[in-house]
Amino acid sequence: MERNSMMSLLARHGRRTRLRTRPAHLPLVAAILTAVTVTAAPTAGADETNCGGTHFVASWAASPTDALAPVDAAGAPVPLAVADQTFRMIITPHLGGTQLRVRLTNRYGLGPVTFARVSVGNQVAGAAVDALTPVSFDGGASVTVAAGAEILSDPVPFAVAAFRPVAVSIHVAGVAGPPTKHWNANATSYYAGPNSGDLTGQPGPEQFASTTGSWLYVSALDVRAQAxxxxxxxxxxxxxxxxxxxxxxxxxxxxxxxxxxxxxxxxxxxxxxxxxxxxxxxxxxxxxxxxxxxxxxxxxxxxxxxxxxxxxxxxxxxxxxxxxxxxxxxxxxxxxxxxxxxxxxxxxxxxxxxxxxxxxxxxxxxxxxxxxxxxxxxxxxxxxxxxxxxxxxxxxxxxxxxxxxxxxxxxxxxxxxxxxxxxxxxxxxxxxxxxxxxxxxxxxxxxxxxxxxx
CATH class of the missing domain: 3.40.50.1110 (SGNH hydrolase)
Structure with a gap:
């Protein structure tokens, strides 16, 4: 491995970062070298050194798989292009709390994607939700994520209960390529048609006419928990x-x-x-x-x-x-x-x-x-x-x-x-x-x- 590549890898583990880009694929020998030379990666709340207080803990995750498979695991079509539309992803957390944050991914995107508005809410039935709450990124409602990158939201006051489904609604502004997804969700999520605009504040299901068995764009949900x-x-x-x-x-x-x-x-x-x-x-x-x-x-x-x-x-x-x-x-x-x-x-x-x-x-x-x-x-x-x-x-x-x-x-x-x-x-x-x-x-x-x- 070149010296600059190793220094870059060490730097990535030596600081916290909210916007993450795709790492280079490392040779297997380098993977072992990394494992034995790099110190433990910081975790949420690692700046606090005692065991009291709280920290963020992963409550749900779905590993990104791809952006190119045209159908989900059940054979239903998955969008290969996005145009000013809203996706309502239904996820089931394993850990409850009163504050959350959401990770959105463009890991396999072919270009940048703009998440113009994002909200969270409790699923009522199907695409119907309540308790809609806006999500921000570094204080702003909108964020553009480069191809290969992921973004972690600001903490959001929101009551999460274990095994109570949460709806993450994501409005993608403008035109974007195929969305990064987790191919087989074993769960039903929803999305509105092209050019339907921002529906992240819409509690009703009426415009979310399409369903998918994949999770698009969302890859993790953390909650604040005891130490x-x-x-x-x-x-x-x-x-x-x-x-x-x-x-x-x-x-x-x-x-x-x-x-x-x-x-x-x-x-x-x-x-x-x-x-x-x-x-x-x-x-x-x-x-x-x-x-x-x-x-x-x-x-x-x-x-x-x-x-x-x-x-x-x-x-x-x-x-x-x-x-x-x-x-x-x-x-x-x-x-x-x-x-x-x-x-x-x-x-x-x-x-x-x-x-x-x-x-x-x-x-x-x-x-x-x-x-x-x-x-x-x-x-x-x-x-x-x-x-x-x-x-x-x-x-x-x-x-x-x-x-x-x-x-x-x-x-x-x-x-x-x-x-x-x-x-x-x-x-x-x-x-x-x-x-x-x-x-x-x-x-x-x-x-x-x-x-x-x-």
Whole structure:
């Protein structure tokens, strides 16, 4: 790596910044070097040194995937051009509070985008909202975000309740290219037609005639929480993202699972809440994502190694990351082998520890009878999966292990999912399977990751 590039990377970790631009993709060796030489990235509230008071903690997140896929996971069209219109994105926070801030993204935009007005409100039903509250950026209502950049709003007084849907309404002024999105939201959001203008102050649903199963422009919501509260990031692929298919071919997504918040991180959040543990679980899963291989510019997104810092380690109040990813590396061409995957996991561990965060590894689920990622098209995938899982169980460099494989595999045929936990494609769990994934996670293990404020 050139000296100027390394100095730029160090500078980015040495100061807080509200407007973030796309980092250069680093070679794998440099990723390890970065992990062991760069000190922990500042988190919201890091300027306060005691454990009292409050800080901002991620309550919801969705990793940007792309801007070019023309349809969402259910096959509905997604805008590839924007013209003076308003998008009403419905998100479900995991942590409540009385103050929030919103992160908007233009990570995969082809040019600058102007967010002329933004508001938040509580979803009443569909696109109907109440308690509309304007959002500002450095004191102004409008902000222009360059291609590759993201912007964090000012703190907004607004009552957020866990699992009560929040509507983020975004008016894009003028003409813009395809919006950066999270491809498979497993949630229904809304948008108005071109040239319909600013509807961010409109509580009614009348002009929001179009629906989408993607999240456009919005990538995170933070809430102000007590100092001991922290976030844990669930990092992975479509299994973390909560995908449930409809047939042997994974797409389209089963729309029956939309808006039920049935992903394993959702079920894990409910367990933590019931136990009174002040941890917010945020989701950094991306469908078809791989640890080693990038899918940019299409919806699989940047590789896990390339996006780990931004999508996981830079979340507000993050204390640890639970990684369950790798089945696509084994099943999709060019297929990785066990040795390459283990090296990739070691790099993720080094990056997390280099930032002072805990990291836990989840074993890979069986999929030998799946059409995608199974042995019919990837003959080595099952043997490599078993080698990887053996390494995950035996290694001692991560901070813990979650054995998802044992929890969901068929005891009579450990190379496949249990029938009662499998979706139709035999690759993704069904909702019962996702609950089983959450149930096998040791809450005490997660609790060992203390707040970055304390």
């Amino acid at each position: 001991a509260t922290r976030s844990v990031v669930a990092f992975g692929d479509s299994i973390t993202d909560g995908f449930v298919g409809t047939s042997a071919i994974p797409v389209p997504v089963d729309r029956a699972v939309a808006d039920v918040n049935g992903r394993y991180p959702d079920a894990l959040q409910r367990r933590l809440d019931a136990a009174g543990i002040p941890i917010s679980v945020v989701n950094a899963g991306i469908g078809s994502n791989r640890v080693l291989t990038s899918g940019e510019p299409l919806m699989p997104g940047a590789s896990g190694l390339a996006r780990f810092e931004r999508d996981a380690l830079e979340q507000s109040g993050v204390a640890g990351v639970l990684v369950q990813e790798g089945i696509n590396d084994l099943g999709l061409p060019p297929a990785a082998d066990a040795a390459g995957m283990i090296a990739g996991y070691q790099q993720l561990i080094a990056m997390a520890h280099g930032h002072g965060k805990k990291i836990w590894l989840g074993t890979l689920l069986p999929a030998s009878d799946a059409l995608v990622d199974g042995v019919a098209l990837a003959p080595r995938s099952e043997s490599d999966r078993q080698q990887i899982n053996a390494w995950i169980r035996g290694q001692r460099i991560a901070d813990g292990v979650v054995d998802f494989d044992v929890a969901l595999r068929d005891p009579d045929n450990p190379s496949v999912l249990r029938d009662d936990y499998s979706g139709p494609d035999r690759l993704h769990p069904n909702l019962a399977g996702y609950r089983a994934m959450a149930d096998v996670i040791d809450l005490g293990m997660l609790s060992t990751a203390g707040s970055p404020r304390c």
